[in-house]
Amino acid sequence: xxxxxxxxxxxxxxxxxxxxxxxxxxxxxxxxxxxxxxxxxxxxxxxxxxxxxxxxxxxxxxxxxxxxxxxxxxxxxxxxxxxxxxxxxxxxxxxxxxxxxxxxxxxxxxxxxxxxxxxxxxxxxxxxxxxxxxxxxxxxxxxxxxxxxxxxxxxxxxxxxxxxxxxxxxxxxxxxxxxxxxxxxxxxxxxxxxxxxxxxxxxxxxxxxxxxxxxxxxxxxxxxxxxxxxxxxxxxxxxxxxxxxxxxxxxxxxxxxxxxxxxxxxxxxxxxxxxxxxxxxxxxxxxxxxxxxxxxxxxxxxxxxxxxxx
Amino acid sequence: xxxxxxxxxxxxxxxxxxxxxxxxxxxxxxxxxxxxxxxxxxxxxxxxxxxxxxxxxxxxxxxxxxxxxxxxxxxxxxxxxxxxxxxxxxxxxxxxxxxxxxxxxxxxxxxxxxxxxxxxxxxxxxxxxxxxxxxxxxxxxxxxxxxxxxxxxxxxxxxxxxxxxxxxxxxxxxxxxxxxxxxxxxxxxxxxxxxxxxxxxxxxxxxxxxxxxxxxxxxxxxxxxxxxxxxxxxxxxxxxxxxxxxxxxxxxxxxxxxxxxxxxxxxxxxxxxxxxxxxxxxxxxxxxxxxxxxxxxxxxxxxxxxxxxxxxxxxxxxxxxxxxxxxxxxxxxxxxxxxxxxxxxxxxxxxxxxxxxxxxxxxxxxxxxxxxxxxxxxxxxxxxxxxxxxxxxxxx
Numbered sequence: 001x002x003x004x005x006x007x008x009x010x011x012x013x014x015x016x017x018x019x020x021x022x023x024x025x026x027x028x029x030x031x032x033x034x035x036x037x038x039x040x041x042x043x044x045x046x047x048x049x050x051x052x053x054x055x056x057x058x059x060x061x062x063x064x065x066x067x068x069x070x071x072x073x074x075x076x077x078x079x080x081x082x083x084x085x086x087x088x089x090x091x092x093x094x095x096x097x098x099x100x101x102x103x104x105x106x107x108x109x110x111x112x113x114x115x116x117x118x119x120x121x122x123x124x125x126x127x128x129x130x131x132x133x134x135x136x137x138x139x140x141x142x143x144x145x146x147x148x149x150x151x152x153x154x155x156x157x158x159x160x161x162x163x164x165x166x167x168x169x170x171x172x173x174x175x176x177x178x179x180x181x182x183x184x185x186x187x188x189x190x191x192x193x194x195x196x197x198x199x200x201x202x203x204x205x206x207x208x209x210x211x212x213x214x215x216x217x218x219x220x221x222x223x224x225x226x227x228x229x230x231x232x233x234x235x236x237x238x239x240x241x242x243x244x245x246x247x248x249x250x251x252x253x254x255x256x257x258x259x260x261x262x263x264x265x266x267x268x269x270x271x272x273x274x275x276x277x278x279x280x281x282x283x284x285x286x287x288x289x290x291x292x293x294x295x296x297x298x299x300x301x302x303x304x305x306x307x308x309x310x
Numbered sequence: 311x312x313x314x315x316x317x318x319x320x321x322x323x324x325x326x327x328x329x330x331x332x333x334x335x336x337x338x339x340x341x342x343x344x345x346x347x348x349x350x351x352x353x354x355x356x357x358x359x360x361x362x363x364x365x366x367x368x369x370x371x372x373x374x375x376x377x378x379x380x381x382x383x384x385x386x387x388x389x390x391x392x393x394x395x396x397x398x399x400x401x402x403x404x405x406x407x408x409x410x411x412x413x414x415x416x417x418x419x420x421x422x423x424x425x426x427x428x429x430x431x432x433x434x435x436x437x438x439x440x441x442x443x444x445x446x447x448x449x450x451x452x453x454x455x456x457x458x459x460x461x462x463x464x465x466x467x468x469x470x471x472x473x474x475x476x477x478x479x480x481x482x483x484x485x486x487x488x489x490x491x492x493x494x495x496x497x498x499x500x501x502x503x504x505x506x507x508x509x510x511x512x513x514x515x516x517x518x519x520x521x522x523x524x525x526x527x528x529x530x531x532x533x534x535x536x537x538x539x540x541x542x543x544x545x546x547x548x549x550x551x552x553x554x555x556x557x558x559x560x561x562x563x564x565x566x567x568x569x570x571x572x573x574x575x576x577x578x579x580x581x582x583x584x585x586x587x588x589x590x591x592x593x594x595x596x597x598x599x600x601x602x603x604x605x606x607x608x609x610x611x612x613x614x615x616x617x618x619x620x621x622x623x624x625x626x627x628x629x630x631x632x633x634x635x636x637x638x639x640x641x642x643x644x645x646x647x648x649x650x651x652x653x654x655x656x657x658x659x660x661x662x663x664x665x666x667x668x669x670x671x672x673x674x675x676x677x678x679x680x681x682x683x684x685x686x687x688x689x690x691x692x693x694x695x696x697x698x699x700x701x702x703x704x705x706x
Contacts, residue, residue, distance in 0.1 A: 075611035085606025098610050
């Protein structure tokens with residue numbers, strides 16, 4: 001869907017992005033992670049031509065983005081940023097309707113889309129439509145920011161630290177919302193973050209940037225199992241590796257026949273959460289259920305084995 | 311709205327600002343002369359206290375209202391009560407000036423002058439401040455403020471039209487110049503308004519174009535800053551110099567001692583003064599648009615023109631209007647000096663009055679100027695609030 005070929009960007013003699021080649025498959029989430037100044041935001045902003053590459057080419061669906069005027073290109077790509085960037089003089093509905101209006105949708109279609117998006121983000125359209133951004137909480141502003149990015153049903157969504165300003169609980173909920181929406185619309189998402197846990201949690205694949213270079217691009221489990229450089233290892237943090245790995249897997253595959261005491265856990269529970277429950281309730285094995293039916297059990301030994309280096 | 315709750319109309323304790331108003335009002339009415347009478351327009355006057363200047367009924371009425379109103383101002387009365395007290399005193403002072411003038415003018419006397427003295431002016435200014443303070447505490451919305459202004463203008467206009475104050479010296483001056491007053495008033499307003507409009511028409515686009523280019527932006531603001539630092543008298547003076555030569559060279563041109571060649575130089579000077587505040591306010595307003603908002607406007611695919619018209623200018627509008635409010639009030643005042651360069655306007659009366667040592671004539675030029683500037687300030691403040699409109703709901 002998105003292809004970057006040997007893309008570099010130089011600002012006043014300083015190379016901010018150096019020779020990045022990268023492919024984002026349609027309908028997947030790529031998270032770009034790195035420290036401040038690693039070039040991850042510049043990389044993102046080159047995809048919708050907010051910044052032009054110094055060298056290299058970027059293609060979307062096989063077409064060079066330089067062939068499309070920037071403002072037209074951007075209307076087809078959702079864009080959500082930290083601090084949401086909502087227009088303070090426009091209502092929630094007007095903010096969400098910005099891109100559909102630029103695309104000349106008719107009124108009825110715009111109104112229907114606004115209500116649909118508000119409902120999707122669990123905001124009552126009648127209560128929120130006519131509010132101003134200032135009358136919303138931080139979490140609500142962020143959701144409207146993402147809703148605006150999604151308004152014209154873009155196939156691609158670019159997000160720059162969209163959840164950076166949120167507290168951990170609201171942040172977790174926003175991440176779940178994003179996964180749901182991504183599956184529903186099959187959107188291709190590039191999400192920049194400095195938080196490795198967020199990158200591991202949301203990304204189908206993770207790109208790690210260091211000093212303008214792409215040092216590794218892999219699925220989460222591969223990244224955890226085999227960090228390409230010491231820098232990637234540092235970003236991952238050695239203390240939690242086993243638990244980060246366990247958080248990526250669910251108990252479904254580990255079920256074996258046999259009895260176990262106590263209340264069952266759902267089959268979709270992560271290995272990490274199941275192990276925690278096993279330790280906390282002092283049960284060496286837990287029953288596993290799906291839709292209320294007991295499938296079998298999962299043992300602590302089987303759970304622990306998932307934390308080993310792949 | 312307001313900080314007052316249902317705790318009652320009068321709470322124990324003393325209001326510091328209100329006490330000062332009450333003390334000033336009491337002092338000015340009791341210790342200072344209310345009115346002055348003079349046998350003719352340039353003779354020295356005799357000061358008269360309130361009780362000798364007013365008919366006895368009016369003395370009782372004024373005394374009663376003041377005796378009732380001052381405690382309300384000094385104590386911690388509810389804002390609507392304070393406002394009512396201050397407004398009643400202000401209204402009564404306005405009426406008193408008319409009553410005193412009628413009372414002190416001998417039938418058929420066409421040369422005698424009755425005018426407000428120090429006590430009246432001090433009391434009037436204090437009562438006006440107290441009304442302003444009472445209004446500020448109630449925080450009326452912009453529409454209500456415009457309505458109140460209209461009411462005040464209407465009431466004053468009615469009093470003038472019915473000839474209620476006709477025996478006051480200022481209106482005696484007006485009576486002998488009614489043929490030119492309307493024209494000069496219009497010239498004054500047109501001079502102030504057109505110079506501000508021209509400054510907006512030039513300054514706002516110039517600021518929009520120059521702002522993104524650091525060199526242009528610095529150059530523009532620095533140039534306008536230099537213009538702004540020339541003192542007004544000096545700027546008008548530079549225009550007068552060649553005109554004065556004309557005044558000497560052309561016989562009869564110096565009827566007032568200062569000759570002029572019309573409104574053009576005055577207009578140019580007023581325009582020059584108005585440019586910096588307008589351009590600087592535009593630059594500041596646009597600069598204040600938050601970066602994420604700017605970035606988002608680009609990111610959603612707005613063209614440069616759409617960003618300017620739909621996002622940046624609407625967000626900068628309150629700042630720009632504040633700049634325009636400042637220059638309009640400034641230029642209404644400065645336009646008086648146009649009288650010096652023959653530009654016409656109310657300054658004509660001010661400078662004629664000064665040269666003839668006739669204070670009433672000075673007032674005939676000065677009072678409408680003050681009224682116009684105050685009205686413009688109230689009106690444009692309300693417009694600025696309206697332009698903030700929905701953004702004013704902003705919760706911190």
